[in-house]
Amino acid sequence: MIPVCQKTFLDALMIKKDRVKGVLSRFYKSGGNHPTEKRGGDHRSARxxxxxxxxxxxxxxFKGQESHYCRSKTQRLYLxxxxxxxxxxxxxxxxRENDLKVKQGFFRKIFNSNYNIGFKSPRTDVCSTCISLEEIIKNENNPVKKLEAMTQKRIHRLKYKAFYSILQKExxxxxxxxxxxxxxxxxxxVPDQSAYYSRQFSFYHFAIVEGSSKAKLDKKNVHSYYWNETIHSKGGNEIISAVYHFLQNTTFDEEIKTLRVVCDGCSGQNKNTGMITMLGKWLYSEAPRxxxxxxxIFPVVGHSFIPPDRVFAKIEKTLKKKEVVTCPSEYVNVLKEHGTVIDLSCIxxxxxxxxxxTIIKPTTAWHFPFMKSKxxxxxxxxxxxxxxxxxxxxKSxxxxxxxxxxxxxxxxxxxPEIVEPNSITPKKSKVVDVTKLLQKHFGTDWRILPDLEFYKNIEERLQGLDLNRFGDVPETLGDDEDHLCEHGFEDVFNCI
Incomplete structure (x- = not known):
């Protein structure tokens, strides 16, 4: 205890004597402990x-599940x-008993503040093998068969986890x-009800993503190839050519020794002799030494969730806000927001x-089972x-x-020889369906609208084919069926 002048102490701190007495009184009553602050603060949490x-x-x-898109940094769970x-x-x-029951706002605040939990949408495109094995395990009474189904499910689970671990490797x-x-x-x-019952043209989008499943998606590593069904089909030649173009225009650092290519197992587009042939030709003739x-690498069937799916989710989220899309350029503008776009007709x-x-053996003559290989x-x-x-x-x-x-x-x-673009002529019946749909939505004068130039060109292209084949026919497709019959247009199209 150090004695000080009372008047100097009070004047220096600009306080009164009673306040000092109060502090000392609470100090001695608490057994020499500092008194707690009781002004303001949270008085409700303890209650x-x-x-x-x-x-x-x-x-x-509740046991939540992680998202199936392999994002290791995402800690969100789904119920x-x-x-x-x-x-x-x-x-x-x-x-709960009455003393522990809470209001909905109290419960919601704790749920949103303390946890990163969401609720799943109804499952779509679920693995058929997983569903069938789950049903067998649920309904099977024979313990031997049930154990066999559980073993198959575990092996299936280990397989697709092994695929995802490869996809995540950097x-x-x-x-x-x-x-x-x-x-x-x-x-x-278009939002017209008639669109549900009418055929329409298709816009195709093929995405190539550089990097593992952990890589951040941006315009530098996302490459979008686009075309529509009047330019090229959507088959193996188009997909393989797009990958070939990407490899030809990609730089490989000197430290890179291996190119890993991951895609789904669609036999018509990816898992075929053509893809392996192209990769082999590129590796020997054009790849850096x-x-x-x-x-x-191909995934387990039903578990082909790869980085392009994340790109497609972002694109579809944007497209949901667009009620009307009339020309391909509108889709292209959306693709430009998420990656580098390439017109397939320009390559x-x-x-x-x-x-x-005449050069590659049929897969049945290969030295390993082609379709079973991953x-x-x-x-x-x-x-x-x-x-x-x-x-x-x-892993072997x-x-x-x-x-x-x-x-x-x-x-x-x-x-390989080049397949010329615009080599596909739409069917007459589809063109008629599309023109009727445009007429219902935009009126009979839809051909003069600049945004619908795409459909007018298709119509004129089809007419040009008829002129070349059958000589003199009317210049435009009439909307009146009697007009078509009068000039013999129905017979012309039937011949096509």
Whole structure:
């Protein structure tokens, strides 16, 4: 204790004597402890602490699931679509005594503030194998068969987890690309009820994404190829040519030794001889010499969630806000917001299928089961050819490497011809359906609208074909069926 002058102490701190006496009194009454501040602050939390803990304990009982898009940084969990906050609040109050029941606002505040939980949308495009095995396990009474189904489900689960672990892998010596096709977009897209019963033209979008599933999506690593059904079809030649164009215009750093290509197992577009042939030709003839190997990976059926799906989700979110889309350029503008766009009609589309028929063996003659394989490895030989190795499992490399070309044939002999754009003539019946739809939505003078020039050109192109084939016919397609019959237009189209 240090004695001080009372008057100097009070004057220096500009306080009165009674305040000092009060502080000293509370200090001695508390046993020498500093008194707590009782002015302001939160006086309610302590009173509702029991309810708060009870609500948290109730919410944490629910076992949420992670999103299936492999985003490791995302900590959000999802509860079944049949639940919502209001239903959970009612379930909580039904389980608690009166002293622990809470209002909906109290429950909602804790749910939103303390947890990153969402509710799933109804499941779509679910793996058929998973569903069938779950139903067998649920309904099977025979313990032996039930155990067998549980074992198959576990093996299936381990397979697709192995695929996702490969998709997430990042390595400086490897460049990973993934690609996929978005669902077809309608041209024109109009809210008319008649559109549900009318055929429309399709707008195609094929996306290639550089990087693993952990890579951030931006315009630099997302490449969007677009076209419509009047320019090219949506088959293997178009997809393979787009990937080939991407590889030709991509730079590979000297440290990169392997190109990893990941896509879904669609046999018509990706998992076919043409894709392997193209990758082999590119690897031997055009790839930098420091790129030693190409690895082509396909997912387990039903679990093909790859980075392009995230791009498509963003695009479809934007398109939902557009009620009317009349011309392809409107779709292209949306694609430009999310990546680098390339018009497929401006690049050479090659006929790969025709080029390899006389050079590559049929897959039934290959040295491994083609359709069962999930990974393919391509490496160079010393004789202008490539070795191909196929693996059924994701974590083993046990099969032999052999060439798949026919006798006395080499991969360098493949020289595909160019497929000219605008080589597809729409069917007359589809053109008629589209013109009727445009007439209902925009009126009989729809042809003079600048935004509908795309459809007018298709109509004129079809008429030009008729003029070349059958000589003198009317200049425009009339909207009146009697007018068509009068000039013999129906007979012309039937001949086509």
């Amino acid at each position: 509702y602490e029991a309810k708060n803990l009870s609500v948290q304990w109730f919410i944490e009982k 079944p679509s049949g639940l919502n906050i209001r239903k959970m609040w009612r379930m909580y109050n039904n389980e 390595d400086k010596s490897m460049k990973t690309i993934t690609f996929d096709c978005q669902k077809n977009q309608a041209l024109p897209k 420091h790129v030693k190997k190409v690895e082509l 050479p589309v090659l006929n790969w299928k025709k080029s390899y028929e 990974r393919f490895f391509l490496t160079r030989t010393k004789t202008e050819n490539i070795f191909v190795q196929g693996e059924v499992a994701y 490399e046990i099969n032999l490497k052999k060439v798949v070309t026919k006798k006395n044939k080499k991969i360098t002999m493949i020289s």
